[in-house]
Amino acid sequence: MKASEIKEKMSKISKDDISSFFQKNWKYFAAVILFIVLAVVMIKFSSGNKDKDNGLSTEQSTEAESFQVDAVPEINTLMQNYYNAYAAGDLATLQTYATPVSANEQALITMMSQYVESYQNIKCYTKSGLEADSYLVCVTLDLKFVGVDTAAPGMEFFYVKKNEQGALYIDNLYSSFNRHNKEQPTDSNVESLISNFQTQDDLIALNVEVQADYEKALASDENLSNMVNVTIADAYNAWATAIAQAQQQPATEEPATEETPTEPETPAEPETPAEPEVTAETVYTLDKVNIRQEPNESGALLGTVEKGTALTRTGTTEDGWSSIDYNGTPAYVKSDYVSTEAPAQEPAADTSGIAEGTKITLTNTVNIRSSMSETASKVGVAYAGDSVTVQMSYAEGWTKVTWKDKEGYVKTEFLK
Incomplete structure (x- = not known):
């Protein structure tokens, strides 16, 4: 999409409209398909936090900074490794690049990895983070699903900084998953910076471009549309249901009122319920x-x-x-x-019978039956002069034949 087209499209959509759309779809963006973006902006929070280094508010400093595209090779390598581990469902490796990752998010990654083949064409757009050597990173990519020809364009946000060893890693406290579900606490100053970042014009323009590519891809490939809207949606619903059930806490019992017994009583030994026997x-x-x-x-x-x-x-x-x-x-x-019943074995072929493929012209009228039994239902009645083709003769005295495009069984003695 050309810049002029983006500008025209954006002029018709206010930031409040986009923010409202994002809020309605946030659940699906954060939890169903983390990397297929339906909207990427958030409500713009007023921030009075000052940047300690330059005296500017976080809003002023990030808006004044332009995107750097693939400017930090270490970040590109980090993202490629992260997405490779994500596609493979390799949680141990993934957590060397992103931390912390909650148990619920790990379950989601495991579920998604069953459907994802790879993440391709990864491009990193960066701006400075709150701390030294930290980055706000927007990643665009193509998500290739298993068994689907067309890749789905997508976009995701990360907060990247250095660990104690000086290596860059993804601070997963600010992942879309955690920021939506609030499983773990985050720093309000970083949150304010990210919220402002996600309402800036250059990011919104990038989002509109990716969104247009995404909609075009879905419209061009019915298999991709079914994968996103049916298969992934159903898988997410099953995952979300399992998480909700696991989080349900049993009702607590009312504490018993303490009474002073006249005589001490020996409490009865609680009965241990018998465990159900598992019979394989x-x-x-x-x-x-x-x-x-x-x-x-x-x-x-x-x-x-x-x-x-x-x-x-x-x-x-x-x-x-x-x-x-x-x-x-x-x-x-x-x-x-x-x-529980074992399947019946195929009857053994009669090596002394009629050879497979032999065409026979009948000299008598015979019944063609559905199985090797004189009481089996009739497939039809073949008359003298009709032709049958032998498929196989069996030791039980029957021969399987093809007759008028139908298959059935005839007593072998009637074919000789």
């Missing part, structure tokens, strides 16, 4: 089935198994799921697609 059993898949991390169709897909695969079932749920052991990991399959 072998089940077999009735079709090709999906293995999921949670007992619902929105659960993360761990893999698929073919029909007839033996699985170890450790229990069932009331809503129709079987808990299984999948490569040493607890997982779930729909109970409708498994059975």
